[in-house]
Amino acid sequence: MDIFEFKTKNFNILIVEDSTSMIKIINNIFLNYGFNTFLSTTLKDAREKINSIKIDYIILDINLPDGNGYELIKELSLSNPKIIVLTSQTDSQLRENSYQKGIIDFINKDKNFIYKISEIPNLINQIEKNKSKTILIVDDSFVVREQLRDIFSNRNYNILETSTTEEALNLIKTNKIDLLLLDLELEKSNGYDFLVKHRKIILDELRIKVLIITGNISPNLIRDSFRLGVREIIKKPYMIEELVLKTDMFTNDKDIEDEVFYKTQLLNQYKDTVDRSFIVSKTNSEGIITYVNEAFCKISGYIEEEVIGKPHNIIKHRDMATSVFKEM
Numbered sequence: 001m002d003i004f005e006f007k008t009k010n011f012n013i014l015i016v017e018d019s020t021s022m023i024k025i026i027n028n029i030f031l032n033y034g035f036n037t038f039l040s041t042t043l044k045d046a047r048e049k050i051n052s053i054k055i056d057y058i059i060l061d062i063n064l065p066d067g068n069g070y071e072l073i074k075e076l077s078l079s080n081p082k083i084i085v086l087t088s089q090t091d092s093q094l095r096e097n098s099y100q101k102g103i104i105d106f107i108n109k110d111k112n113f114i115y116k117i118s119e120i121p122n123l124i125n126q127i128e129k130n131k132s133k134t135i136l137i138v139d140d141s142f143v144v145r146e147q148l149r150d151i152f153s154n155r156n157y158n159i160l161e162t163s164t165t166e167e168a169l170n171l172i173k174t175n176k177i178d179l180l181l182l183d184l185e186l187e188k189s190n191g192y193d194f195l196v197k198h199r200k201i202i203l204d205e206l207r208i209k210v211l212i213i214t215g216n217i218s219p220n221l222i223r224d225s226f227r228l229g230v231r232e233i234i235k236k237p238y239m240i241e242e243l244v245l246k247t248d249m250f251t252n253d254k255d256i257e258d259e260v261f262y263k264t265q266l267l268n269q270y271k272d273t274v275d276r277s278f279i280v281s282k283t284n285s286e287g288i289i290t291y292v293n294e295a296f297c298k299i300s301g302y303i304e305e306e307v308i309g310k311p312h313n314i315i316k317h318r319d320m321a322t323s324v325f326k327e328m
Contacts, residue, residue, distance in 0.1 A: 006125045008034035012054060015039050016046045016069070017061040017086065026059060026117055033121045043067045047075075055081045057124055059117075062087040073101055082127060082154070084120060092239075099240040100147065102154050106241075126248055130156040133251050134176060137161040138168045138191065139183040139213070148181065151240060152247065163187070165194040172201065177208050178251045184214040184221075192221070195228060203229040207257060209250040213238065287312045 013030050017023040018041045030037045038053060040046040043066050049055065058081050062069035073083060084105045085098055095106045105123055107116045137148050140163040149159045160175060162168050165186065171177070180202065184191035195202065195210065202208050212225055215236040225233055231250050234243060279299055282291040289307045297303055 006128055008121070009036065011056045011124065012036045012038065013057050013059065014046065014049055014053075014055045014081070015059045016043075016064065016072075017041065017059070018064050019061075025114065029118050030121065035121070041065070043069070043072055046072060050076075050081070057081055058083045059120065060085055062089070070101075073103065076102075082124075084123070096240050099151055099244065102150070104155055126252075127156050129255075130248075130251070131158075133178040134158040134160060135179045135181060135247065135251075136168065136171055136175075136177045137181045138165065138186070139163065139181070140185075140187040141183075144183070148243075151244065155244065155248075157247075157251075165189045165191070168194070169198060172198075172206065172208070177206065178254050179247060180208050180210045181247075182210060182212050184212060185216070192225070195230070199228060207254070209254050211243075211246065211250065281307075281312070283312050 013035045015023055015026050015030070015037060017026060017039075020041075023039055023041065027037050027039060038049050038055070040049055041064075043064050046058075046060075050058075058072075058076075060069045060072065060083055062085060069085065073085075076083070082104050083102065084107065085103050086107050086109060087094075088109045098106045104127060105120070107113070107120075135152055135157050137145050137159065139145050139148075139161075142163075145161045145163070149161060153159050160171050160177070162171060163186070165188075168180075168182075172180075182191045182195065191212065191214075203210065210230045212230055212233045213236060214221070214233065217233060217235050222233060231253075232246055234246070278293075279295045280291070280293040281289060281296045283289050289310055289312055292300075292302075292304055292307055297307075300307070
């Protein structure tokens with residue numbers, strides 16, 4: 001299992017904010033984490049720095065003295081550098097539009113602003129970690145697939161997409177999928193039936209996180225889906241921000257579960273090695289035998305059925321003092 005290592009010294013952060021006091025606060029937060037920071041109070045200066053320095057992330061105030069921050073967003077490519085918007089506006093539609101324009105987060109300047117800013121380094125860590133994760137989008141709408149591809153690619157996820165369950169199964173078998181975004185109302189098949197039919201490989205063996213997207217939610221669907229092992233159901237039309245946040249959360253959950261799974265595998269391999277290489281018997285706190293391996297049976301002359309559940313002193317050598325055996 002690959003171990004992700006996040007080194008802040010490798011990232012250049014451009015902070016574009018016209019408030020002198022605010023830009024100092026934001027700058028100190030990033031410097032404390034070890035990022036390389038560059039400061040601009042105008043769009044003109046920000047453009048000059050972007051053209052002369054490799055910038056990885058931009059913390060961008062929308063309202064600047066020489067223009068609107070969206071002017072800069074339009075000039076930059078979709079995926080590089082990544083942009084986090086700062087604004088006093090609370091319009092939910094504006095937030096949705098921001099994600100569709102390639103912005104990776106949208107932070108309001110409210111009473112919790114400092115806390116939100118202090119969480120951005122963790123967000124950057126998340127975005128960089130996403131490079132090792134793959135999302136499979138199964139939806140028969142080309143428009144929806146393209147929208148989701150743009151949003152999640154901008155967050156560094158590897159994206160696979162298809163409109164059919166047949167191709168979806170092939171992609172699942174040939175790629176390491178972390179999250180399956182599954183539309184239920186497909187043109188030629190039913191997404192839920194596909195999930196039930198292939199539950200063993202998708203949910204049990206590969207442990208892929210499944211997020212269902214559907215226009216019709218019923219109590220039966222919710223009950224049956226969660227019993228099946230689906231992580232979440234989101235109703236169309238969905239909020240992009242909700243989808244993004246839950247995607248990050250579920251892929252992180254898979255990271256944790258995969259780590260536990262691999263550690264368990266290593267432990268079992270170690271136990272198998274010990275079993276093959278050493279003479280092993282186990283007892284409970286009262287000295288009752290609970291396990292013996294093949295090597296133990298060979299050297300003791302007993303078969304497993306003869307010793308399991310018996311006191312360990314049945315194998316005591318006649319020349320060993322009782323006190324020594326008891327202490328052991």
